[in-house]
Amino acid sequence: MKVRIGIDVGSTNTDGVALDENNNVLTKEKFQTTEDISTGLFNTLRKVIQNLGNSKGYIGSVMIGTTHGLNAITSRVGLTEVLAIRIGLPAGEGIPPLSDWPEELKEAIGNHILMVRGGHEYTGEEIVKFDENGLRNYLANYRGKIKSVAITSIFSFVNPEHELKAESIVKEVLGEEVLVTLSNKISSLGLLERENSTILNASIRPLMMRIIVSIEEILKNLELGDVKLYFAQNDGTVASEDFVRKFPIFTVAGPISNSIRGAFVLTGIENAVVFDVGGATTNVGALTNGYPRESSNPVIIGGVRTNFRMPDILSIPLAGGTIVRDKIGPDTLGFRLTKEAISFGGDVLTATDIALNALKIDLPGAERSRVLKKFDNDFITSKYVTMRNMWENCLDKIKTKAGDVRLVTVGGGAFMIHSKLRGSSDVIRPESAQYANAIGAATALIGARIDRAYSYEAVKREKAIEESIEQAKSISVEAGAVPSTIEVKEVEEVSMPYLPGNSVKISVKVVGKMAQ
Amino acid sequence: MRDLNVQDLENLEVGAGILGTGGGGDPYIGKLLAREQLLRGKKITLVDPKEVDSESEILPVAMMGAPVIMIEKVPGGKEVVKSLEYFEKNLKESIDFITPIEIGGVNSTVPLAVAGMTGKPVVDGDGEGRAFPELQMVTFHLGDIQASPVAMFDERGNNNIVMATDNVWAERIARSVTVRFGGSAYVALYHMKGIDYKKWAVLNTITKCIDIGDAIMDAKRSGRNVFDALLDETGGVMIFSGKIIEVKREVERGFARGSTVIEGSGEFRNKHMRIDFQNENLMASIDGEIITSVPDLITILDSETSVAITTEHLKYGFRVNVMVMKCDERWRTAKGLETVGPRYFGYDIEYRPMEELI
Numbered sequence: 095m096k097v098r099i100g101i102d103v104g105s106t107n108t109d110g111v112a113l114d115e116n117n118n119v120l121t122k123e124k125f126q127t128t129e130d131i132s133t134g135l136f137n138t139l140r141k142v143i144q145n146l147g148n149s150k151g152y153i154g155s156v157m158i159g160t161t162h163g164l165n166a167i168t169s170r171v172g173l174t175e176v177l178a179i180r181i182g183l184p185a186g187e188g189i190p191p192l193s194d195w196p197e198e199l200k201e202a203i204g205n206h207i208l209m210v211r212g213g214h215e216y217t218g219e220e221i222v223k224f225d226e227n228g229l230r231n232y233l234a235n236y237r238g239k240i241k242s243v244a245i246t247s248i249f250s251f252v253n254p255e256h257e258l259k260a261e262s263i264v265k266e267v268l269g270e271e272v273l274v275t276l277s278n279k280i281s282s283l284g285l286l287e288r289e290n291s292t293i294l295n296a297s298i299r300p301l302m303m304r305i306i307v308s309i310e311e312i313l314k315n316l317e318l319g320d321v322k323l324y325f326a327q328n329d330g331t332v333a334s335e336d337f338v339r340k341f342p343i344f345t346v347a348g349p350i351s352n353s354i355r356g357a358f359v360l361t362g363i364e365n366a367v368v369f370d371v372g373g374a375t376t377n378v379g380a381l382t383n384g385y386p387r388e389s390s391n392p393v394i395i396g397g398v399r400t401n402f403r404m405p406d407i408l409s410i411p412l413a414g415g416t417i418v419r420d421k422i423g424p425d426t427l428g429f430r431l432t433k434e435a436i437s438f439g440g441d442v443l444t445a446t447d448i449a450l451n452a453l454k455i456d457l458p459g460a461e462r463s464r465v466l467k468k469f470d471n472d473f474i475t476s477k478y479v480t481m482r483n484m485w486e487n488c489l490d491k492i493k494t495k496a497g498d499v500r501l502v503t504v505g506g507g508a509f510m511i512h513s514k515l516r517g518s519s520d521v522i523r524p525e526s527a528q529y530a531n532a533i534g535a536a537t538a539l540i541g542a543r544i545d546r547a548y549s550y551e552a553v554k555r556e557k558a559i560e561e562s563i564e565q566a567k568s569i570s571v572e573a574g575a576v577p578s579t580i581e582v583k584e585v586e587e588v589s590m591p592y593l594p595g596n597s598v599k600i601s602v603k604v605v606g607k608m609a610q
Numbered sequence: 611m612r613d614l615n616v617q618d619l620e621n622l623e624v625g626a627g628i629l630g631t632g633g634g635g636d637p638y639i640g641k642l643l644a645r646e647q648l649l650r651g652k653k654i655t656l657v658d659p660k661e662v663d664s665e666s667e668i669l670p671v672a673m674m675g676a677p678v679i680m681i682e683k684v685p686g687g688k689e690v691v692k693s694l695e696y697f698e699k700n701l702k703e704s705i706d707f708i709t710p711i712e713i714g715g716v717n718s719t720v721p722l723a724v725a726g727m728t729g730k731p732v733v734d735g736d737g738e739g740r741a742f743p744e745l746q747m748v749t750f751h752l753g754d755i756q757a758s759p760v761a762m763f764d765e766r767g768n769n770n771i772v773m774a775t776d777n778v779w780a781e782r783i784a785r786s787v788t789v790r791f792g793g794s795a796y797v798a799l800y801h802m803k804g805i806d807y808k809k810w811a812v813l814n815t816i817t818k819c820i821d822i823g824d825a826i827m828d829a830k831r832s833g834r835n836v837f838d839a840l841l842d843e844t845g846g847v848m849i850f851s852g853k854i855i856e857v858k859r860e861v862e863r864g865f866a867r868g869s870t871v872i873e874g875s876g877e878f879r880n881k882h883m884r885i886d887f888q889n890e891n892l893m894a895s896i897d898g899e900i901i902t903s904v905p906d907l908i909t910i911l912d913s914e915t916s917v918a919i920t921t922e923h924l925k926y927g928f929r930v931n932v933m934v935m936k937c938d939e940r941w942r943t944a945k946g947l948e949t950v951g952p953r954y955f956g957y958d959i960e961y962r963p964m965e966e967l968i
Contacts, residue, residue: 185765188643188687188723215792216679222766248683285682286639391923491927496855590678 097152100536101139102159102326102352103127106373106415106428107506109532110138112146112153117359117537121145122529126429131162132305136312143316153318155608157535159326159348162305163298167199167346167396175204176296177240179229179264180289181247181256182213185221191246191289196397203297206240208232212256213248216590216597217549221248224256226263233267240268244296246277246289252547254278273299279569280343280402282545282599283590287392287401294398295343302342306335322608324574328404330355330385330534331541331605334574343402346395349531351405354379354386356534357502360524366500367492367518369485370530371507373415374426378408378488381502383583385541385603403543408492412484414507416445418477422484436465443469445481449510452478457509482512489517504530539605541583542570550596558600559585566602575606611661611731614654614722614820619645621823626718627918628822628840629815629935631907633890634715634741635677636920643685644719647726654722655731657707659813662733664805666706669697670737671724671798672717674745674762674784679793680716686765690724693761693798696769701759701801709733709807711748711800713815714741714890720796732816737800739812739938740907743889745784746777747950749940750800753810760784760799764791812938818844826916836916837931846935847968849894849901850883851876851913854928870910870924872932883932885910887921892955894932902934903952905941906964909933934964 097120101110108127112120123141128134135158143150166172178191191207192200210232212224243264247256257276264274277292306323313321324332326348338345353370357363364384370377380387386405393404411424415431427434427444434440436447437460449455450462451474465474493499501518503511508527515521526533544566548558567580584603589596614622619641626637647654662668671694673680698705708728710721713736725732737748745757757780760772770787774780780799788795802810822843829839841848852874859868867888874881883901886893891908894901902908910919913929940946942963948954951961 182683184686184688184767186684186686188685189639189646193642193646213683216682217792221683221792283678283682285684286642490853494926496926590676 095149095152096154097146097149098536099139099142099153099156100532100534101135101142101156102349102531102535103131103135103161104349104372104531105375108134108138109529110142111529111532111536112142113533113536117533119526119529119533120149122526122532131160131165132308135160136308139309139312140316143318150316150318153321155322155324156309156313157324157326157332157538158309159352159531159535160305160345161349163302163342164346164395166298166301167294170199170202170396172301173202173297174242174300175206175240176293177206177208177236177243178289178293179243179245179260180207180209181224181245181260182221182285183209183211185213185248186285189286191293194286194399195290199396199398203293206236214250214253214256216249216252216547217552218249218253224259226259229260229263230267233264237268240272242273242275242296242299243268244275244277244289244292246285246292248285250276250278251282251545275299275340279341282401282547284392284401287399290398291343291400291402294395294400295341298342299339302345303339306339322574324608326352326535326538327541329388329541329543329603330405330538332535332538333540337573347404350377350379350407351386352534352538353377353504353531354381354405354534355538356530356532357381357504357524358384359533359537360504360526360530361502361522363500363502363522366502367489369501369503369508369511370505371503371510372413372505373428373431373507374413375409375411376413376485376488376507378410378492379405380492385583406492408488410484410488412445412481414444414446414510418443418445418448422477422480432459436468437462439464445510446507448474448477448481453509453512455509482515485511486516489515493517503527540570540573540575540608541603541605542566542573543601543603544569545599545601547590547597547599550598562600562602563604566604570604570606574608576609577606580604580606611655611657614656616645616648618820619648619719619722621820621827622718622816624823624826624917625819625821626714627920628844628909628911629739629819629907630714630741630918630920631890631909632887632919632921633743634712634717635673635680637716637719639680639684640716640719640723643687643723644726647723652726653729654725656816657731657733659733659735659808659811662707662804662808664803664808666804667703668707668709668733668802668804668807669694669705669798670709670711670800671721671796672711673720673794674797675788675794677716683765683792683794685796687723687727689763689765689767690720690796691727692763692767692769693796694724694728694730696761696771697798697801705730707731707733709811710736710816712736712738712741713812713819714738717741718816718819733807734816735807735811735813736815737811739815741890742950745781745799748800749810749812749938750802751777751949752940752943752945753806755800755802755806755810757799759801760797762787762791762795762797764795837911837913840911840916841933844935846933847964848931849934849968850874850878850896850932852878852883852930854924854926854930857924857926868921872930885932886957888955889921891921893952893957893959894934900959902964902967903957903959903961904955905937905946905950905961907935907937909935934968936964
């Protein structure tokens with residue numbers, strides 16, 4: 095038997111499951127998410143392993159979806175100071191790095207910027223020669239002061255040469271132990287957004303490294319030092335801890351994508367809309383060929399515009415704990431739901447109370463008739479109609495074309511969704527829906543994605559695609575995939591308007607299995 | 611005469627999006643460029659055309675090329691200034707004022723950044739009152755003002771001076787040099803006297819942009835209907851409201867062509883609007899009947915926020931309002947329509963002013 099553990103940190107609960115090789119749930123646990131995130135995460139992990147008893151020796155891997163990175167960025171706590179290097183002068187001087195960042199976030203990462211000559215055109219030729227000596231001289235001022243560096247060169251996703259050179263100079267001057275993040279590994283077109291994403295990655299690397307060390311210690315103390323550790327990525331796949339030490343930014347939305355991926359694992363439906371109804375929000379995403387659909391617009395994180403791949407998610411403040419007054423929400427009882435909601439013996443009217451009565455559902459521990467003592471049926475019906483409309487609007491907004499779609503509902507509040515929601519052909523609520531997130535984590539494959547730009551006049555289309563696939567494959571191997579198992583999941587070509595030379599952006603996604 | 615502040619730039623960004631009619635490039639980068647000047651303690655001075663002397667030397671400055679390049683190869687700033695310095699040096703004339711060539715999109719803010727860097731005041735006006743894709747598509751062209759000499763610079767300092775026989779040739783030559791520069795260039799062109807500017811420019815459009823942004827922000831603060839406030843401010847007319855149900859795109863000869871279909875709601879229930887675009891929104895029809903076209907301004911707005919949606923961001927499911935605004939009268943003359951009318955863009959229809967159609 096091979097056992098996989100999946101742990102997922104949500105805004106209200108931290109969930110954990112252990113699965114066998116046929117995806118049967120061996121044990122499941124739910125703890126409140128703690129303010130420091132780690133305590134709840136570690137407790138859930140220990141408890142799941144404890145529940146397995148003597149079977150714990152069969153554990154082969156642990157997959158974790160956590161919000162540590164996102165939380166650090168939004169709360170500005172636990173971040174590391176970063177030196178942001180931009181290669182591109184004389185271009186780019188008009189808008190220096192960190193220009194549009196919130197002041198307190200800029201301060202939290204030290205506000206160290208450095209601009210040097212270099213960078214490339216969209217054709218891959220140099221804008222100007224890279225000023226290696228200039229960089230070397232400037233860097234001397236930061237010796238011993240900087241642990242993490244972010245390097246962004248103009249059009250590095252067409253030609254990464256200057257970023258690679260700069261990396262070796264940084265290591266030479268500041269020391270081998272300095273952490274370096276290169277922007278061409280993070281995202282593509284849009285200098286400011288790519289640079290921001292790269293800097294954010296650099297700022298959360300030490301934090302994620304500490305988390306990884308802590309989890310490894312827990313495993314070692316439980317005599318599970320050989321178990322492999324993976325983290326959920328934003329695209330519904332996982333990557334090895336080695337990879338996440340370098341690219342933690344790809345895991346900040348891991349928990350959100352886990353639920354969507356989990357909806358696929360539990361139902362086998364490859365194309366559908368997924369509602370993840372939690373305590374505070376309903377996250378609405380879409381499954382495309384078994385993976386979360388990704389967003390094509392800049393995503394703002396902690397007040398900063400970014401462009402690394404994120405799931406295309408609509409979030410509305412309507413879920414289990416949502417407080418119902420004249421208005422519905424946006425505030426929530428959160429984890430206090432099972433104490434303070436009317437059905438659970440409290441005196442706060444919540445969306446759960448409304449849904450239980452409108453749909454005549456009985457939940458263990460809840461007594462829905464308590465609600466009827468205070469509110470009449472008409473009131474309950476009218477509130478449920480409003481809630482239903484909010485969900486129906488969301489369903490419509492997430493679609494990419496007209497027509498009904500299949501809808502999968504997961505999360506603790508999945509029962510609240512009406513089985514005939516307008517715009518859906520059918521509504522599927524899988525068994526274990528409330529553990530979809532942890533199951534999604536436990537069953538994920540290793541994945542990697544790459545974005546590159548080519549001019550088909552300079553490079554043949556076939557060669558460009560082949561090259562991109564090779565690069566994506568090598569990243570997935572770095573992330574822990576076994577080479578013989580790697581499959582190409584998606585090849586997307588987007589032509590870039592207004593540019594001559596038949597310029598396209600090629601985006602490749604590959605997935606593979608992890609070593610057993 | 612007044613100095614612009616950071617809030618003016620925020621408002622201008624919103625207004626420039628609306629007058630950009632779906633194209634013109636993202637005003638975000640331009641805003642950051644201009645804002646950086648203010649943060650460095652520089653002044654951006656705006657001058658009313660009434661304060662401009664007939665004999666003053668006026669020079670429009672702009673970014674030319676692919677907006678997609680500009681979001682990656684962000685301007686240095688000096689290249690924009692160099693085109694202006696060229697004029698002063700080679701024509702042995704001191705430039706008194708700079709001004710935008712177009713007010714929609716990114717070029718509304720590029721001259722403001724130049725103003726910050728050089729201390730030259732900006733005259734409140736532009737050559738279009740909206741956004742268009744080619745150099746000759748300006749009201750100055752209608753007044754027989756020559757684009758040449760066109761001073762073009764890149765960030766390295768490479769330059770090229772175009773002396774063309776007419777403005778269409780200036781566009782062709784400058785376009786191919788832009789490609790060699792790496793897809794974007796910074797240009798100064800249509801050098802003219804104050805008297806010509808006052809006759810041919812679309813006046814007070816920078817203030818108009820700022821006022822549009824301000825009206826939207828103000829409506830948001832006071833809880834007033836944002837879209838109504840926008841219509842009041844611009845004299846625009848709402849021509850449709852509904853949900854986007856289809857977007858088609860193709861890249862053709864370097865232009866992003868396409869169309870979108872909007873399913874009507876409310877008073878437009880059971881009707882469908884189709885909007886054809888080519889960088890900018892060009893033509894709108896309801897159930898096959900043409901409602902309005904260029905050169906009038908067709909803008910698609912997010913129905914909740916009234917923020918303009920650019921053609922590359924149109925997506926199924928967006929709830930939108932469509933508004934049309936009157937173009938400058940000079941675009942409705944024979945030469946105006948020959949330059950930017952529906953036929954120039956390949957639609958075999960007669961232009962009819964929006965007031966007649968709606």
